[in-house]
Amino acid sequence: MPELAETYACVPSTExxxxxxxxxxxxxxxxxxxxxxxxxxxxxxxxxxVSVYGEHAYPATVARFSPNGEWIASADVYGxxxxxxxxxxxxxxxxxxxxxxxxxxxxxxPDGLRIVASGDxxxxxxxxxxxxxxxxxxxxxxxxxxxxxxxxxxxxxxxxIVTCGEDFLVNxxxxxxxxxxxxxxxxxxxxxxxxxxxxxxxFITVSSDKKGIIFEGKSGExxxxxxSEDPHKGSIYAVSWSPDGKQxxxxxxxxxxxVWDISxxxxxxxKKTLTCSGSGGxxxxxxxxxxxxxHLVTVSLGGTITLFSASNLExxxxxxxxxxxxxxxxxxxxxxxxxxxxSSYDGLIVKWVQGLGYSGKLQRKENSQIKCFAASEEEIxxxxxxxxxxxxxxxxDQFGDGDSIDIGSQPKDLSLAFLSPELALVTTDSGVVMxxxxxxxxxxxxxFAVTASVVAPDGSEAIVGGQDGKLxxxxxxxxxxxxxxxxxxxxxxxxxxxxxxxxxxxxxGDANREAIVWDRVCREVKLKNxxxxxxxxxxxxxxxxxxxxxTGSLDTCVIIYEVDKxxxxxxxxxxxxxxGVYGLVFTDExxxxxxxxxxxxxxxxxxxx
Amino acid sequence: MSFRGANASSGMGVSEHSKSTYLELQxxxxxxxxxxxxxxxxxxxxxxKTGGPSEGYDDFTDSLPEADCRYAVFDFDFVTSxxxxxxxxxxxxxSPSVSRIRSKMLYATSKDRFRRELQGIHYEIQATxxxxxxxxxxxxxxx
Numbered sequence: 001m002p003e004l005a006e007t008y009a010c011v012p013s014t015e016x017x018x019x020x021x022x023x024x025x026x027x028x029x030x031x032x033x034x035x036x037x038x039x040x041x042x043x044x045x046x047x048x049x050v051s052v053y054g055e056h057a058y059p060a061t062v063a064r065f066s067p068n069g070e071w072i073a074s075a076d077v078y079g080x081x082x083x084x085x086x087x088x089x090x091x092x093x094x095x096x097x098x099x100x101x102x103x104x105x106x107x108x109x110p111d112g113l114r115i116v117a118s119g120d121x122x123x124x125x126x127x128x129x130x131x132x133x134x135x136x137x138x139x140x141x142x143x144x145x146x147x148x149x150x151x152x153x154x155x156x157x158x159x160x161i162v163t164c165g166e167d168f169l170v171n172x173x174x175x176x177x178x179x180x181x182x183x184x185x186x187x188x189x190x191x192x193x194x195x196x197x198x199x200x201x202x203f204i205t206v207s208s209d210k211k212g213i214i215f216e217g218k219s220g221e222x223x224x225x226x227x228s229e230d231p232h233k234g235s236i237y238a239v240s241w242s243p244d245g246k247q248x249x250x251x252x253x254x255x256x257x258x259v260w261d262i263s264x265x266x267x268x269x270x271k272k273t274l275t276c277s278g279s280g281g282x283x284x285x286x287x288x289x290x291x292x293x294x295h296l297v298t299v300s301l302g303g304t305i306t307l308f309s310a311s312n313l314e315x316x317x318x319x320x321x322x323x324x325x326x327x328x329x330x331x332x333x334x335x336x337x338x339x340x341x342x343s344s345y346d347g348l349i350v351k352w353v354q355g356l357g358y359s360g361k362l363q364r365k366e367n368s369q370i371k372c373f374a375a376s377e378e379e380i381x382x383x384x385x386x387x388x389x390x391x392x393x394x395x396x397d398q399f400g401d402g403d404s405i406d407i408g409s410q411p412k413d414l415s416l417a418f419l420s421p422e423l424a425l426v427t428t429d430s431g432v433v434m435x436x437x438x439x440x441x442x443x444x445x446x447x448f449a450v451t452a453s454v455v456a457p458d459g460s461e462a463i464v465g466g467q468d469g470k471l472x473x474x475x476x477x478x479x480x481x482x483x484x485x486x487x488x489x490x491x492x493x494x495x496x497x498x499x500x501x502x503x504x505x506x507x508x509g510d511a512n513r514e515a516i517v518w519d520r521v522c523r524e525v526k527l528k529n530x531x532x533x534x535x536x537x538x539x540x541x542x543x544x545x546x547x548x549x550x551t552g553s554l555d556t557c558v559i560i561y562e563v564d565k566x567x568x569x570x571x572x573x574x575x576x577x578x579x580g581v582y583g584l585v586f587t588d589e590x591x592x593x594x595x596x597x598x599x600x601x602x603x604x605x606x607x608x609x
Numbered sequence: 610m611s612f613r614g615a616n617a618s619s620g621m622g623v624s625e626h627s628k629s630t631y632l633e634l635q636x637x638x639x640x641x642x643x644x645x646x647x648x649x650x651x652x653x654x655x656x657x658k659t660g661g662p663s664e665g666y667d668d669f670t671d672s673l674p675e676a677d678c679r680y681a682v683f684d685f686d687f688v689t690s691x692x693x694x695x696x697x698x699x700x701x702x703x704s705p706s707v708s709r710i711r712s713k714m715l716y717a718t719s720k721d722r723f724r725r726e727l728q729g730i731h732y733e734i735q736a737t738x739x740x741x742x743x744x745x746x747x748x749x750x751x752x
Binding site: 532 | 707
């Protein structure tokens with residue numbers, strides 16, 4: 001049975017102009033963040049140890065550990081809060097529909113009995129506090145007229161709740177049962193985040209007006225501000241206190257994070273400015289932060305998680321990254337099978353090392369979206385949503401210059417002949433284009449709607465699949481294609497075709513969930529009845545010795561068949577990726593790497609039967 | 610025009626041989642499986658093939674045609690979680706999606722009439738491709 005060996009997690013999903021809230025469990029050094037419909041629990045000590053909770057029906061926004069570390073409460077854009085176990089199987093305890101719109105922030109009371117949630121209520125309640133097990137309200141929260149971006153619960157008695165929002169107000173409530181006490185309008189722009197110090201004596205609010213204001217925790221009176229010498233030059237998106245309550249970390253759109261010393265009288269003085277190295281550009285804006293034990297965690301708009309050491313601010317930080325969006329394809333380099341390249345449709349290409357995890361992002365000169373991706377030893381070929389094919393040379397960790405070739409219509413599928421990588425076959429709506437190097441060798445109109453294609457490793461043959469499920473085999477002579485055979489067995493549009501590494505067989509998958517293995521020479525069916533998926537087959541991979549075929553489908557499963565055995569003796573990996581499996585590759589005899597819509601890459605080890 | 614009643618039934622008879630073969634499977638356990646076919650000329654359901662008790666599920670699936678419909682009865686032996694040896698009879702309406710429409714219609718409308726003749730069926734399965742009558746599916750049903 002296949003077992004999960006490693007997960008290369010996705011990064012938090014971010015949005016320009018808005019901060020994100022990440023939280024953590026100081027006891028176990030784990031951080032929580034959300035991406036799409038999943039909540040990801042990442043262990044800071046071992047980033048390969050990742051747990052994913054995918055039970056939300058709508059995109060999740062924020063998640064928090066309970067004070068005792070046993071439960072996690074997570075919220076989504078629909079307004080529901082789910083409370084589930086932090087360990088093992090993540091069993092659901094309760095689910096409440098708390099607000100009628102998106103929930104932006106959520107906090108537990110220090111005794112773990114109450115939860116306050118704030119967000120967008122479409123005019124009705126924008127903040128609600130309720131008992132965690134029964135859902136009964138514990139207060140009335142008026143005072144805000146627009147979206148409430150953040151809320152905080154005083155961690156010591158007497159209990160107070162502070163909320164802040166887009167109406168520039170900071171509201172202070174006393175309770176329980178919580179009632180409005182006072183309101184402050186000291187900020188001149190959206191107030192993005194509010195946090196109490198761990199001892200409850202102070203709380204700080206940060207805002208898009210680049211200021212941070214410190215208030216007294218019990219009474220709610222303003223006591224001071226973050227000093228205005230060398231302030232942030234952009235909106236401050238998030239703030240986090242140190243465990244001893246004497247320092248805060250703020251992150252801002254000016255791409256820096258600052259550590260401030262907070263004095264007893266409630267004023268803040270800048271201690272250090274931390275910058276993260278990046279490519280420059282919008283992606284380096286910092287949108288989220290967390291101070292957990294010795295780690296200072298900052299999250300950038302591009303999804304890079306940077307870990308600084310709190311005790312040694314001069315030490316260069318550790319950077320982790322990954323994909324934020326659907327990973328559409330995977331490739332492994334033959335020269336070094338430990339490296340895996342993954343590309344997502346937003347144009348990001350990431351290199352991973354098995355055993356270590358994130359190895360680096362590959363920057364291309366033109367960052368266009370990627371629809372199809374193929375990699376050979378020295379170059380990668382990509383196509384996007386325009387009419388161009390990019391061939392970019394590739395050495396070690398860097399991309400060299402790329403050339404773009406305009407082929408006249410949008411490419412639908414792309415394939416490289418591995419033994420003579422000059423030849424690339426690109427399919428368009430009604431035909432194929434053969435590329436030799438960076439020149440278009442020929443454009444051939446085939447007369448039928450083409451969906452998938454593959455070219456033989458030595459460039460002698462090509463197979464083109466159509467919308468009607470027929471496979472057309474062509475022999476390549478020079479720059480022309482001569483049709484040799486038409487195979488009809490599929491009952492749906494062909495989605496993927498792949499040759500086996502030993503070139504004796506090829507396998508094809510269709511949109512009707514069926515895959516078939518054919519013998520290449522006599523063009524007969526070798527293995528059929530591979531019908532165990534319940535939705536369209538998205539990707540297909542051969543094992544290195546051509547003995548196994550793996551198929552990945554929209555139904556989130558990966559099924560591995562052995563070519564010599566009947567299709568019914570198969571190995572299934574259920575729920576490999578929430579949303580569908582889009583990329584598959586074998587890195588050695590017993591490891592399959594899969595990637596999917598949840599922006600994660602997973603490595604599975606197959607135990608031989 | 611004569612209306613044959615509220616159900617859509619096609620008027621295929623059931624041969625005596627079919628009935629007695631089924632009874633032998635059920636009472637005397639002479640067969641592991643029986644495969645029935647509709648003989649259009651004689652307008653009745655007849656026995657196409659039987660399998661001895663030593664044959665297994667794979668022999669049974671191999672005997673079913675890939676692109677034509679059949680009815681089948683299979684005697685499934687298994688051990689329950691409490692360690693009891695049990696045996697359940699499955700009726701399988703094999704109607705692959707690759708078969709002809711005419712065939713599927715004929716077998717679908719005659720099924721009710723045929724089923725009524727077979728007493729003592731524990732579970733019924735309709736399979737439109739080999740994955741739907743996989744051994745795993747059978748095992749799940751008896752649990």
